[in-house]
Amino acid sequence: MRNGSVRLNDSHHLRLPKLGRLRFKGLPSKILDQTDDIRIGTTTVLMDAVGHYFVSMQLGSEYPFVSEQSVIKSKVGIDLNLTNFLTDSNDQVIDNPHYYRTIRGKLAKAQRKLSRRARRAKKSQRRLSASKNYQKQRLLLAKLQLKVANQRKNFLHHVSTALIKNHDLVVAEELRGKNMLRNHALAMSISDVGWRTLLGMLAYKADLYGRKFLTIDPRNTTQTCSDCGHVMAGKNKLTLADRKWTCPNCGVFHVRDHNAAKNILAKGLATL
Secondary structure, three states: OEEOOEEEOOOOEEEEOOOEEEEOOOOOHHHHHOHHHOEEEEEEEEEOOOOOEEEEEEEEOOOOOOOOOOOOOOEEEEEEOOOOOEEEOOOOEEOOOOHHHHHHHHHHHHHHHHHHHHHHHHHOOOOHHHOHHHHHHHHHHHHHHHHHHHHHHHHHHHHHHHHHHHOOEEEEEOOOHHHHHOOOOOHHHHHHHOHHHHHHHHHHHHHHHOOEEEEEOOOOOOOEOOOOOOEOOHHHOOOOOOOEEEOOOOOOEEEHHHHHHHHHHHHHHHHO
16 A cells, blocks of 8 residues: 555554655555545655654545444434433433543643742753753653543544444534633633534544534523423523423423433424
8 A cells, every 4th residue: 555655554653754764654555445535645744742653644535444333323412521421311420530630640740840840940040951950851651641532542443433433323412612611610610621622523533433423502401391391480590500300391300411401402303
């Protein structure tokens, strides 16, 4: 498999212009099974903060790389929240792993140490690039941050793939990330969960596997009774502290997040 000066020799060796023959790992076996049909487009070499190198190749083929999933006649709405990572309309709950919170103390300590070494280098009139102690601590801090990012990404991939493969239709609420992050009390928790990344994964995986993914306006999805449609307003409007409530109109008991997920699914179906 090749394109001009870029050549994929086998599952472990790649030839790139100016760099020559490189050994690598991570190529899916499915790619090698249909190499005669695959065309290589843009090839990009990346390096992360830790010093790991990655080669990203844009591949094209007349045949799909994955097969579409069979129709299973299952639809689900998901409510994203901070108490749990998400609750769906089937009353399934996925806990929030809080990856950043579990390592926040180590990160803060490593960051303070890095700042001290930067001040020492500046006081000694040494460039940071030439300060071995600073670079050693910078690498340690970068590895901690990379660990959190990889844990979160792996978790989001598992969740998004399970949702898309197990349901023909997935409906979620539109997120207004900038508005949410203005709440300083919740900003760290919101940044830690990776909601926006999850929605992006759901969108491209839905196209990949032949599923349907929608986002809807979340207005009143929390305040509306999913049984009778009564909207809690005025003095009866629910607050963030109200996790469970009973509809004053029909008397049905609701768990806040499950009720919201059912309303989200209903809005998605109405949109379709």
